[in-house]
Amino acid sequence: MSDNDKLEAIRERIDSLDQQIQQLINARAAAAQEVADIKLAADPDAQFYRPEREAEVLRRVKARNTGPLDGEEVARLFREIMSACLALEQPLKIAFLGPEGTFTQAAALKHFGHSVKTTSLGSIPDVFREVESGICQYGVVPVENSTEGVISHTLDTFLSSPLMICGEVSLRINHNLLSHEAGLDAIKAVYSHQQSLAQCRSWLDHHLPRAERVAVGSNAEAAKMASDASGCAAVAGETAAEVYALPVLASNIEDEPGNTTRFLVIGNKDAAASGEDKTSLLFSIRNVAGGLHTILSPFAEHGISMTRIESRPSRRGRWDYVFFVDINGHRNDQSIAEALAELEKKASLFKVLGSYPRAVL
Amino acid sequence: MSDNDKLEAIRERIDSLDQQIQQLINARAAAAQEVADIKLAADPDAQFYRPEREAEVLRRVKARNTGPLDGEEVARLFREIMSACLALEQPLKIAFLGPEGTFTQAAALKHFGHSVKTTSLGSIPDVFREVESGICQYGVVPVENSTEGVISHTLDTFLSSPLMICGEVSLRINHNLLSHEAGLDAIKAVYSHQQSLAQCRSWLDHHLPRAERVAVGSNAEAAKMASDASGCAAVAGETAAEVYALPVLASNIEDEPGNTTRFLVIGNKDAAASGEDKTSLLFSIRNVAGGLHTILSPFAEHGISMTRIESRPSRRGRWDYVFFVDINGHRNDQSIAEALAELEKKASLFKVLGSYPRAVL
Structure with a gap:
């Protein structure tokens, strides 16, 4: 067989595969519609988005994948297939911390797929309000926003919001060194948000050992300052480089190549158990010094592992x-229900922010 | 059967469909690898991206689609499946007119799917250079850029570049009225790029009949001007609203709800015939008045329809x-080959910029 004949035969095979794939995707959408019909008959306000079910599907896709496509890549395709099927039953509106083109929008699309409608909002509290009012069903916010120019601590907002966490998204984020200077020798000061400076410490230690590091309010502000003065550089993302017309002197300078930022998905309720879940909570105690150890003891006793703890000054009392x-x-x-019940008794303030599937993609 | 039993049965059916879909998608990727192996054995520099073949696949997907998913939506899923399969054979790098998050990046991802690596560049000539140098295999540029702040006529760049057009992308673009003023009554002047003002003329005639319209260099510049002065508004996109912290007084004010902007895909060669194609060319004549009619006559004689004609002053002679x-x-x-050969004889400058599939999505 000539190469051309072979290629033609393979292309015919691909066309036949495509037909089958298309048929099956539509069969899947029809099945999802049946689910919707049954749910709607029982409850006219039924919600069709089930984060725990989607996480299970994606995990199974990754687990059983034999290639040649990478499991992550196939899971991404299923994310889009589920997104399209869900949009047929119930078009989702997702509020995110804007503007358009930020990491948070990328996180929203990574989590919900591209068949949702995203709405850009100017602040984290605005995202919460948009979901509380029902204009959007879900919101996506960075846990702590440093790279996108608004300094706002998402967790604080949960103190006064009834919304719950129903998902998390991890996104890889790259930092660049931006400057008008032609080379590193001329750089006397480096501006950036404190967190970004910390994420690039080894690179800065090695390449700019004598440059002063100045922590500023946001990476965008750092880029603006670096664009106005000589001998300065900023650590910031690509968007800031473009907005302030700053050349990229060095790219991907973060110490951990897998430098990821975490985003939370918020909604009116959290998720059912998916088999691999996380639970976020907040609590307050009067006497921090001895009290913290005591209040956390139920976790140790029940063999529950904490993946993160952070303290924030409350605005309520000194x-x-x-x-x-x-x-x-x-x-x-x-075991978690028991530990939480014990912890609640000891805390002056206690709130479960939600249980949700661990990020799959 | 109870609702729960019914739902469980449907979910099992969906899981089984998912397994089959996954198997077929991987079989498709394996077949694409076979194609790559045969091509590589014959030519170590073989290119695997074939725009005409992708357009054919997407057209067929839309034509045979029976639902319930919309044909456009299923085609979008196949765009992603093909993108993933291609990335396995040959990871594509796509240069686009940045910054990140602009319409041009959206156009690039719409055309190539999300499995490519996109590189943001600061100007249209930079995008051409990145592709000419081979750093990126393809580039995506707006045909005329008005909304994204750089005024540059892409077509002019073809005069001095060996690159060809191998695809087109259409993207729906929305305009908003941005202002610090609380209501339309206070608006005395509206700034925007000329093209955006024209696209919103009816809305402006109706809602702001007395406001002066001022054409400025870009929509971003318009937003900046409106943010600095009172009694002013800008017509611009959502990104500009966020960057300049300008409230959106009215959204989607374009006269044609399907207001689309066209982008070109550029590469080292154009595309083979896909069955529904376009051809772009440029030519120059000395005596425009009578000459234009004469030079275009071969098209009429061969029954070829022009979809667009535009004249630009050349920088070569007065x-x-x-x-x-x-x-x-x-x-x-x-018939087109014959018409082009006749036209070439009459022109003082003649260049075919490329033949490529008409935009499918």
């Missing part, structure tokens, strides 16, 4: 601190 | 004009 804690597991797991 | 023409059909079609 000596009040609020702690934000993430643990592995779902709040309906028996 | 009385030289360059005409950019799009026609329906492929340059290898016999």
Whole structure:
């Protein structure tokens, strides 16, 4: 067989595969419609988006994948297939911390797929309000926003919002060194948000050991300052480079090549158990010094691992601190339910922010 | 059967469909690898991206689609499946007119799917250079850029570049009225790029009949001006609203709800015939008045329809004009080949910029 004949035969095979794939995707959408019909008959306000079910599907796709496509890549395709099927039943509106083209929008599309409608909002509290009012069903916010120019601590907003966490998204984020200077020798000062400076510390230690590091409010502000003065550079993303017309002197300078930023998906309720879940909660105690160890003891006793703990000054009283804690597991797991009940008794303020599937993609 | 039993049965059906879909998608990727192996054995520099073949696949997907998913939506899923399969054979790098998050990046991802690597560049000539140098295999540029702040006529760049057009992308673009003023009554002047003002003329006639319209260099510049002065508004996109912290007084004010902007895909060669193609060319004549009618006569004689003609002053001589023409059909079609040969004899400058599939999505 000539090469051309061989190629023609393979192309015919691909065309036949495509027909089957298309048929099956439409069969899947029809099945999803049947689910919607049954749910709507029982409850006219039924919600069709089920984060735990989607996480299970994506995990299974990755687990059973044999290639040649990478499991991550196939999961991404299924994310889009589920997104299209869901849009047929119930078009989702997702609020995100704008503007368009930011990492948070990328996180929203990564989590929900491209068949949703995204709405850009100017602040984290605005995203919460848009979801609370029902204009959008879900919102996506960075846990702490440093790279996109608005300094706002998302966790604080949960103190006054009834919304819950129903998902998390991880996104890889790259930093660049931006400057009008022609070379590193001329750089006397480096501006950036504190967190970005920390994420690039080794690179800065090695390449710019004598340059002063100045922490400023946001990476965009840093880029603006670096564009106005000589001998200066900023650590910032590509968008800031373009907005302030600053050349990229060095790219991907973050110490951890897998430098990821975490975003939360917020909605009116959290997710059912998916098998691999996290639970976020906040609590407050009066006497921090000895109290913290005591209040956390139920986790140790029940063998529950904390993946993150952070303290924030409360705005309520002078000596009040609020702690934000993430643990592995779902709040309906028996051991976690017991530990949370014990912790609640000891805390002056206690709130479960939600249980949700660990990020799959 | 209870609702829960019914739902469980449907979910099992969906899981089984998902397994089959996954298997078929991987079989498709394996077949694409076979194609790559055969091509590589014959030519180590073989290119695997074939725009005409992708356009054919997408057209067929739309034509045979029976639902319930919309044909456009299924085609979008196949765009992603093909993107993933191609990335396995040959990871594509696509240069686009930046910054990140602009319409041009959206156009690039719409055309190539999300499995490519996109590189943001600061100007249209930079995009051409990035592709000419081989750093990126393809580039995406707006045909005329008005909304994204750089005024540059892409077509002019073809005069001095060996690159060809191998695809087109259409993107729906929305305009908003941005202002610090609380209501329309206070608006005395509206700034925007001339093209955006024209696209919103009816809306402006109706809602702001007395406001002066001022054409400025770009929509971003318009937003900046409106943010600095009172009694002013700008017509611009959502990004500009966020960057300049300008509230949106009215959204989607374009006269044609399907207001689309066209982008070109550029590469080292154009595309083979796909069955529904366009051809772009440029030519120059000395005496425009009578000459234009004469030079275009071969198209009429061969029954070829022009979809666009535009004249641009040439930078080469005082009385030289360059005409950019799009026609329906492929340059290898016999009637078009004949017409082009006749036209070439009459022109002082003549260049076929490329034949490529009409935009499918």
